[in-house]
Amino acid sequence: MGKGRYFGDDRLRYRIENRKNRYTECIYCSKESHTREHVPSKVFLQKPFPDDLPTLPACYECNNAFSKKELLVSLLIQIMKKELLNNYEFPESTNGRIEKNEGLLMKVKNIIATGDASKLDSDIRSVLVKLARGHSVWDLSKGYYIDSDAVNHDRINVDYRFLHEMTQDEIDDFLAVYFVNRLPLPEIGSRLFDTRLLVYQDDTENINEVIVLWEEVQEGEYEYICYQFDNVIEVKIVINNFLFAKIHFKEM
Ligand SMILES: [Zn+2]
Structure with a gap:
């Protein structure tokens, strides 16, 4: 089955699948x-980009508004990595982005120099919610525009930390796969159902575990996992192996 094909509810197709002339x-x-946009945005990836990057329908205005914030967040992550990690050099794609956006680079550097990265907190949160919504729509066919059958915008929770703020145990916990034995399965036909939902046989215990795997969009640059637990959709994202984020959407 092709990665990215949508075999779910046809009535939702206009939100979940990007199609020309529809x-x-x-x-x-x-x-x-x-217009359509890549999920995740290429600004968090490095060249050569994966050639099967998902796309979802997004209007020009949303696309454009998020692009600016996403560039800001991607530069923030790279600059922090360079300052905090030994021998870290900007990847080639980052150098290209910096050349084209020197003003923005200076802005981010100044914010970091004054020790007040919290000034960028609302931009970071807004980008993380946007990314999480894209993954949720792609994988679970849920979390698209907030309306009666989706999620309530007031009930979104974002929690994020950077690599240097976490212990190895916390990182390991964060990166665990989901065990979802007792939970309802995602909608049949949703993309997660067809791709990263596995039955894992534990021979010693003689039980089968249903697990959800992480999606590695690009190794070391972007990974995510998402699932619906009762009325909460949880999305976890690791960007550039440096920003670790957990986003919750509560369904109404
Ligand atoms: Zn829009």
């Missing part, structure tokens, strides 16, 4: 969309 709706604001 009515599609922006997953962020529900307006008609004529």
